[in-house]
Amino acid sequence: MTIEVSDHAPTPRAAEILTPEALAFVEQLHDRFAGRVPGLLERRAERREQLARNPRLDFLPETAEIRAGDWTVPEPPAALADRRVEITGPASPTKMAINALNSGAKVWLADLEDASTPSWFNVIDAITNLSDAARGDLSFTSGEGKEYRLRTDAPLALVVVRPRGWHLPEHHVTVNGETAVGALVDFGLHFFHNARVLSDKGEGPFYYLPKMESHLEARLWNDIFTFAEEALEIPAGTVRATMLIETITAAFEMDEMLYELRPHASGLNAGRWDYLFSIIKNFRDAGASFELPDRAQVAMTAPFMRAYTELLVQTCHKRGAFAMGGMAAVIPNRREPEVTEQAFQKVRDDKSREANDGFDGSWVAHPDLVPVCAEIFDGVLGDRPNQIDRQRPDVDVQAADLIDISSLQGTATMVGLRTNLYVAVAYTAVWLSGNGAVAIHNLMEDAATAEISRSQVWQQVHNGTVLESGETVTRELVEHVLDEELDRLHGEVAVDAYERYYAPAGELVRTIVLSEEYTDFLTLPAYDLLTKQG
């Protein structure tokens, strides 16, 4: 085996991360595990093809024994016992890493997925920041002279790293001539540099695992963790991971996923945005009864979304695992108090529902939301670190409840179509500029939310959806609205930014919303473009 890196110096300190030993570890991971990834991705495609023929899903008959079995996951380590507020955000730039660590949240989900453009700079800078953070030695001075230091007056957030999903390659690394698997590069570099120091402190390493579609994908992660612990002589079971249930197929395999990851399993998270994306993706050609209304009209109180979160809490607590809530996309605006108050109220409502349903903690997108979420969970948890012992025998979710999309009342409107196109282009442009999350119209937009926007447009064109106004969504209509939204963006951003990022983003979005074939992930063609742009 040979591992090759095309650029050894994407950041000034890259040599500290891309050491021969760390690369040898990443190579070992590829040697043992990369070969299983294409088969798992192929399985996703096969299942999607089955859904195209018959849009039904059910719990798996072959794993009924696992669902009926009486097993639990291991007790959480002390450091991870209280997760009532988790802030999410990218691990690069450094100032955001420091802000997240200092935010007062119990946990920081350090994101190399939805909130991060996987430029080689960002990947290596993120691992550098995480390595400094693990050693308590992270600081930064901005161009304007603002100093960022880790606080010493209160605990820092505990770091839980989210590597990329299985679908994303890493173009800057090849192993035996094959493009590396992004997830194995992220995990391998982070684990190699930090496993020992974190495990000595009892602080991990801990991970969040994104976008999985079946328990077999969880099995792969479990095998990777077992191998990595042995390779670096870290006690077995030190790694703990929380899996995002953010695909519709995974919702049917919650027990099985916890079972597969059992020695390393910590909990499940209700990743609502990717979940909605997955519903659109999987039922995109199943007709009008599987169409969602405008994104703004889909609330967590919709019956099929409640079925998903209720089942998640029930499953987790039965297995002694954390049930983690998701992200309300509203964010405060420090310059606009009214926007902030509205965001606080929406977040309060969202977190109250989660805490009362039995979730053990939840996510926020912004430091100013940490106290809002904390107050709600403090009210329900009090001095208890979590409510894992709260069982939900009252929950009775059937397969049909999870996919009863038509139970959601709502409409598809021209405003929704316009917003989807605007957001898809604006987000993709910002992503191409190296920033994986951005506030647009006071909402947090990241890869998951942008996937919803562009997928919904594809579905509406495909289905010839009739909007509330009576107009039918045709290719011509989408071209026309897209051109108008591009004009709007042209007027809103600097000329050079428009030329460099927004115009290519507009063409990318045009191609994927109008193509016959559905594009599985927006970030795949965007990553090709990013790599070409250099």
Ligand SMILES: CC(=O)SCCNC(=O)CCNC(=O)[C@H](O)C(C)(C)COP(=O)(O)OP(=O)(O)OC[C@H]1O[C@@H](n2cnc3c(N)ncnc32)[C@H](O)[C@@H]1OP(=O)(O)O
């Ligand atoms: C679907 C999912 O997967 S959800 C999880 C993935 N998505 C995310 O993690 C998004 C996280 N949130 C963010 O990235 C940001 O909040 C954004 C992009 C939405 C908004 O950021 P900004 O426009 O910078 O917001 P704003 O100007 O109010 O920020 C104020 C300060 O808080 C910091 N800040 C804002 N959000 C965060 C965050 N999540 N983590 C750390 N710091 C943050 C900003 O860096 C800024 O710091 P500064 O004053 O030192 O310059």
Ligand SMILES: O=CC(=O)O
């Ligand atoms: O990753 C989280 C989501 O909501 O999607």
